[in-house]
Amino acid sequence: xxxxxxxxxxxxxxxxxxxxxxxxxxxxxxxxxxxxxxxxxxxxxxxxxxxxxxxxxxxxxxxxxxxxxxxxxxxxxxxxxxxxxxxxxxxxxxxxxxxxxxxxxxxxxxxxx
Amino acid sequence: xxxxxxxxxxxxxxxxxxxxxxxxxxxxxxxxxxxxxxxxxxxxxxxxxxxxxxxxxxxxxxxxxxxxxxxxxxxxxxxxxxxxxxxxxxxxxxxxxxxxxxxxxxxxxxxxxxxx
Numbered sequence: 001x002x003x004x005x006x007x008x009x010x011x012x013x014x015x016x017x018x019x020x021x022x023x024x025x026x027x028x029x030x031x032x033x034x035x036x037x038x039x040x041x042x043x044x045x046x047x048x049x050x051x052x053x054x055x056x057x058x059x060x061x062x063x064x065x066x067x068x069x070x071x072x073x074x075x076x077x078x079x080x081x082x083x084x085x086x087x088x089x090x091x092x093x094x095x096x097x098x099x100x101x102x103x104x105x106x107x108x109x110x111x112x113x
Numbered sequence: 114x115x116x117x118x119x120x121x122x123x124x125x126x127x128x129x130x131x132x133x134x135x136x137x138x139x140x141x142x143x144x145x146x147x148x149x150x151x152x153x154x155x156x157x158x159x160x161x162x163x164x165x166x167x168x169x170x171x172x173x174x175x176x177x178x179x180x181x182x183x184x185x186x187x188x189x190x191x192x193x194x195x196x197x198x199x200x201x202x203x204x205x206x207x208x209x210x211x212x213x214x215x216x217x218x219x220x221x222x223x224x225x226x227x228x229x
Contacts, residue, residue: 032214043220051214094213100169103156
């Protein structure tokens with residue numbers, strides 16, 4: 001069965017600092033991988049996605065993620081965090097057919113001024 | 114940019130009562146979904162709906178749940194007899210196609226259901 005683990009429940013970084021949010025997955029076949037962000041009072045917004053090709057993918061809002069098959073990881077990064085990035089971030093895997101996503105538990109990001 | 118809209122944003126109901134959560138998907142989308150997130154837990158898939166029938170459902174989606182597209186624009190989730198453990202944030206989503214990669218999900222802001 002597929003699963004997604006986000007080891008860090010909360011992360012606090014200073015504004016302008018770099019960020020890395022960890023995501024590990026377990027999936028029987030080649031997965032589609034996603035990162036979503038949820039700002040307070042908002043729905044889930046897609047940041048980026050990966051299936052194949054270049055293992056470093058670029059997303060919106062300056063985020064990127066790197067797929068490492070050997071580590072079953074898909075970590076999200078941003079070189080310089082802005083206060084508006086404070087939100088909850090969810091990693092997810094999905095099948096090649098269908099949209100039944102399996103989500104991780106989320107990482108809540110707080111940004112210090 | 115078109116959005117998925119959900120109403121109400123917060124619903125309080127008593128245990129045993131029926132509740133209907135409403136969603137208006139993006140107008141040219143063909144696939145519709147409900148997910149839920151119990152406080153402090155993961156976002157979980159409930160059901161997907163296409164061409165006026167359920168295409169996939171999870172084991173959470175038991176007989177007390179039903180979905181309907183009553184009028185070509187709304188997509189509803191009905192919980193027949195609510196239980197305390199149904200308290201959660203319920204997210205509606207829609208997509209143009211079936212592939213999670215080519216047609217990613219667009220989520221609404223959610224309805225927080227509180228069962229007392």
